[in-house]
Amino acid sequence: MVGVITIIIIMSTMAPLYLIFAFFPYLTRRTICMGVSIPEEMFADQRLKDIRKTYMISLLITGALVTGLAAASLLLLPEEYMGYALGAAIFVSLISIFLFYVRAYKKTRGLKQKEKWSTGRTEFSVTETGFRKGKITVSPLWFILYGLVIACTLIVFFSIYNSLPDTIVLNYNDLGNPGTAVPKTPFIILFPLSVQLVITLLMVFVYVVIGKARVQIDARNPEVSVARNRIFRYAWSAYTVFMGLGMVILFGVMLFLPLLTGNITIIIAVPLGYTIIAVAGALVLSLVLGQSGSRLKLKEKTVGKEINRDDGRYWKLGAFYYNPDDPALFVEKRFGIGWTSNFARPLTWVLMALFLLIIAGAVAASMIAFMH
Amino acid sequence: MLIKIDFNSETPIYEQLRMQIIEGIARGLLKAGEGLPSVRQLAGDLGINLHTANKAYTQLKADGFIHVHRQKGVVVKQEVRPGVTDEFLAFLEKQLRPLAVEAYCRGMRDKEFRAVVNNIFRLLQNPKEE
Numbered sequence: 388m389v390g391v392i393t394i395i396i397i398m399s400t401m402a403p404l405y406l407i408f409a410f411f412p413y414l415t416r417r418t419i420c421m422g423v424s425i426p427e428e429m430f431a432d433q434r435l436k437d438i439r440k441t442y443m444i445s446l447l448i449t450g451a452l453v454t455g456l457a458a459a460s461l462l463l464l465p466e467e468y469m470g471y472a473l474g475a476a477i478f479v480s481l482i483s484i485f486l487f488y489v490r491a492y493k494k495t496r497g498l499k500q501k502e503k504w505s506t507g508r509t510e511f512s513v514t515e516t517g518f519r520k521g522k523i524t525v526s527p528l529w530f531i532l533y534g535l536v537i538a539c540t541l542i543v544f545f546s547i548y549n550s551l552p553d554t555i556v557l558n559y560n561d562l563g564n565p566g567t568a569v570p571k572t573p574f575i576i577l578f579p580l581s582v583q584l585v586i587t588l589l590m591v592f593v594y595v596v597i598g599k600a601r602v603q604i605d606a607r608n609p610e611v612s613v614a615r616n617r618i619f620r621y622a623w624s625a626y627t628v629f630m631g632l633g634m635v636i637l638f639g640v641m642l643f644l645p646l647l648t649g650n651i652t653i654i655i656a657v658p659l660g661y662t663i664i665a666v667a668g669a670l671v672l673s674l675v676l677g678q679s680g681s682r683l684k685l686k687e688k689t690v691g692k693e694i695n696r697d698d699g700r701y702w703k704l705g706a707f708y709y710n711p712d713d714p715a716l717f718v719e720k721r722f723g724i725g726w727t728s729n730f731a732r733p734l735t736w737v738l739m740a741l742f743l744l745i746i747a748g749a750v751a752a753s754m755i756a757f758m759h
Numbered sequence: 760m761l762i763k764i765d766f767n768s769e770t771p772i773y774e775q776l777r778m779q780i781i782e783g784i785a786r787g788l789l790k791a792g793e794g795l796p797s798v799r800q801l802a803g804d805l806g807i808n809l810h811t812a813n814k815a816y817t818q819l820k821a822d823g824f825i826h827v828h829r830q831k832g833v834v835v836k837q838e839v840r841p842g843v844t845d846e847f848l849a850f851l852e853k854q855l856r857p858l859a860v861e862a863y864c865r866g867m868r869d870k871e872f873r874a875v876v877n878n879i880f881r882l883l884q885n886p887k888e889e
Contacts, residue, residue, distance in 0.1 A: 512806055696766055
């Protein structure tokens, strides 16, 4: 039991982290390589291919090593240190990924500067005035279901409150023994409730970002680019809404699961299984669609030598966007899948502070739940 | 409608924006009553300054091409567009004069010059040809 769960935890956190980052260079738009704007036809240049390949292979090898090492240390360490060990392992993973990325980014940028790829090219910025009038996200009405699930959790909890056992087990550890068990009080409900509310807020936020983020259209193939962009947003909004709904249901169910079944394997398998499905879903969506739908096979008519406006100087290390002259708040990531913020806009920092406050509030609510 | 801003062009960005929206209306790509993105949205999508987008919209509004609605936002005007005013005629002649003069000096006949203009008008009337 111990080994299996440890392996599953690692496989559903660190392994996908390395895998997805290793594949990122192949998921970007063809106008960007390792966080650097390039003319589209240079994407197939042998030297750039080599940079991407070296990066991917380095990441896969390091990933295998670090993941193996983490698995071994998790199995050997006493149980109470497991959380810290996993945290440290993920930290090491992120640092190593970042270093390999920066190396590849600098190599690509050096090549571009040395050979002056952008001189003599006309830079364009393209938009579609009717973009947001088409269907770009799933209906926001789906969020009503979130409210219903939360209401159901509350109703069920208080209607069966009297028949609940005197101590309630909140989670199980790796050995299948009760991890956190607390005496029964009505405040217990604050734990799943606060988590459910945070998830709901987060998913509404992501949904809004998907609708509002900048419409970035490739100058060379604008019509196809619009179509890719639409499909990409629609698919990810659907993933966000339904994956989040599943999580809200999960946190409601987890409180009652020990009452329905004494089988600990089921109690542990349900949340783990859901995590694996959710991570796998994100991986598949990323691999099939690519950033902004760039991997979708759509009919293209290749024309002109236009390049997209090169805003590379506003992208620190090709990954962090800081442009005080750009009114856009959410923009497409250059390296990766999805969107990021313009850090030159104060609203970005306000939102981040707000986000931390909400998390702190949820933690405080859970503390109250456990202390009473 | 697709709007394409050329950052290497000598034409200022607000002017490019204004011209493309007017051409969109002329060619029927933008229908009367159709909504346009807000100033903030447009500037954000194109990655241009807020004032630049605002300048284009302000001029389009002053010339009667668009209308800023309280609820619906920016919409293409329903009613007849600004007609051929005396000011516009004067403006047209002033803009056309240097071109006609240069064409004349290069030995272009008035018929050939008109053919160029006719061609532009034909494309506006049959947008699919381009």
